[in-house]
Amino acid sequence: MTTSIPGFTQQRIAVADGVALNVAVGGSGAPVVLLHGFPQTHAMWRHVAVDLAADHTVVCPDLRGYGASDKPAETGTSTYSKRTMAADVVAAARALGHERFALAGHDRGALVAVRAGLDHPGTITHLAALDILPNPDTWEVLRGTTAAVAFHLYLMAQPPGLPEVLIAASADAFFGHFLDVWTRDTGAIPDDVRAGYLQACREAVPSIVADYRASAGIDLEHDLADRRAGRRLGMPVSVLQQHWGPELSADAAGRWRAWAPDLQHATVSCGHFMAEESPAEVVKALRDLLAR
Template sequence: MNKNLPEMFPGYDTVEIETADVRFFCRVGGSGPPLLLLHGYPQSHVIWHTTAPYLGKDFTLVLPDLPGYGQSSVPPLGGSHEAYSKRNWARALIEMMQVLGHERFSVAGHDRGGRVAYRMAMDHPEALERVAVLDILPTADYWDRLERSFGLKIYHWMFLAQPAPFPEKFISACPIRFLEHTLASWTAARNLDCFSREALIHNRDWFCDPDRVAATCEDYRAGATIDYEHDNTDRMAGRKIKTPLLALWGDKGIAASVEDPLAAWANWCEEVAGAALPCGHFLPEEKPVQTAEALLNFFSA
């Protein structure tokens, strides 16, 4: 991987934090109460580079790459996919935050990061002040809602979750074309215009690493198996997220495929608010100012 990548967070510290299971590559900056920001697929912490200048005025921002993504370490793949479960990732990220001196914090997650964020809220409410999720519904809801039209929209869930090494070999044959098609197809404009040149350089760099492509597939295999089981166990037991939760989604995004995303989240939360923004899936990059304003209003309440 190229170590001479464009600087996206001037003035921020670069830290690498070893936890029991993962070495996290992380950027830290801003001032105020701690706010953990988590990215999704197929991206890295760089997604927050346009919102960080707004959020960092009021919060100390912690921006890690998820395990196997960006420059964080790649956990071993396994038959149970447990190393890639959102429960494991939530636990590791709490450990990372404790190393940084943050016993209690708020968290916002986009896409796969949102799945880690709500799992963190479900499993570790004592660690969280507030939680925000961007353009997702709970994992169990997505799998249970799969039918013809929704399946076409999130075809990648079934493709990436296929047994190794089929999807990773397929992607790695032409990784940049797959990456850029995926990014463009999930925006409202169906192009790459919302992504800065520098952000795309970062993305292309790590997505050309076959081991990291395999890790992202393993993330989705976990989603189809162990993550679903964790969600369903909580649902069947009647457990709900007690931490106040904000759900944001793009009105042309993936979560908008259901009639009422907020009502779906209300089934999982004791206290929930939310709204749609005029964009596709990538809220932090398609609508950075509106996204930052919505997060600031929620986390500052």
Template sequence: MPGFIDRDVETAETRIRIAVGGSGSPVLLLHGHPQTHLTWHKIAPRLAAGHTVVAADLRGYGDSAKPTGGPNHIHYSKRAMANDQVQVMHMLGFRRFAVVGHDRGGRVAHRMALDHPDVVERLAVLDIAPTATMYARTDMEFARRYFWWFFLIQPYPLPERMIGADPEFFLRAHLDGQSKTPGATSEALFAEYLRCYSDPATRHAICEDYRAAASIDLEHDAADAGKRILAPLLALWGAKGTVGQLYDVLATWRDKATDVRGRALDCGHTLQEEAPEAVLAELEAFLQQR
């Protein structure tokens, strides 16, 4: 990304790859599956005109380290993944910051806001409803559209071996199925995602991420059922995507947070690649509010 510097940050548990650019109030950008921090390439350089932007690879993804899953997939719990990013921001000198998360990154950001309310100043989640809500309301339509939520959680090594037979086919089918804007993910960007997805360690880490979401993350959510997100929350979603079509997105977040606003955008799941102008406008307005 133009104007950004790539670096590795060693946390207490792992190593996180980040790209840092701009100056001003800090904003942490967290990607989803199967992307890397480069999913923000249409937004981050412009957001950096008024903010210090940190775009990070989640543990297990991109060029971040890929630790083992551990008992009950604990090393890919959203709590562990959130702790990584809080440590990164603290090591950069930021005690409080805004966080924007798409897809899996949004789930990490959700947990971060619960575990670190003194750290998360503002929270934006892109095209997700809360994990526990989505699992609790699972029906045939959701299972059909989001089959990987149930495929990737199968015991090792079933999904890893099956995806490993043709990673490019699986990755392209996944991205094409979720995006409703042809060409939004360029071939150059796809090639970068494929470079990372071709690593067996990445594929295993991704499965561990989803296995954690269906096990230990639900335990953490149940234990915190009475806690609410205190930071102002912006929810954006694709009007043409599954989340927007199957859920009242704002209602799901108002069950979890005290201050919620947001709207649908005219796109599919990958808002930052499909509708970058609209996402940028929403984020800039939200981040300027005090």
């Protein structure tokens, strides 16, 4: 079965009881796993993945709750915890024969990648995070009127019920808002790709909300426990971020270095969807990371 990434094939991989991920795979060589963000699917990597596949095996899953992957009902705080989602990714890679692999994530996928690096340090050889801060740092820097840019974090942190109803009632407008305001190059997400993202999100409102709810709850508990215990990312780490303004971006590199001593941090000039807006810059950063 073909996928939205040219030259890649698509398969379903069981990763937990009753949960399978939709995974696109291409290329050959040392494995690299790429995790998408919100409000997207694995298709966001279509440019980057093709380049890396020239000399790597590239694995692009839809995260649990997104795209064509399974969307289990939220039966407790662990259903969409990043710990659970990271375990999904490790299980999918192992099913493909990869006991150790490099891992890059954007947005939500970057949160999953960081958790994988903390929980599975012997499995993740290199780690890249695109356009996030570590989860506890995000909640710490959002304050006052500057927090308005992240209104969706607060909306989806609410108890089950209201967020799902509000978002489902205007799903295309809600998810389309972020595709519009977070993009500087309006041509970077073509109409057919945008339509695919919106359809995928429209069909996944409860699981997307559960993913975000976890970040304000169980994920934060896990992260703060790790910080108190002094757990760090021991592998080489690269971070690409936009400049979010003086308040939100203050000492972003320092905040990351507290979690990742072996860090390369860079600010990019494109919008949030950098793998689509500036794929060459992302590819270079990933190739530099893999060479470390």
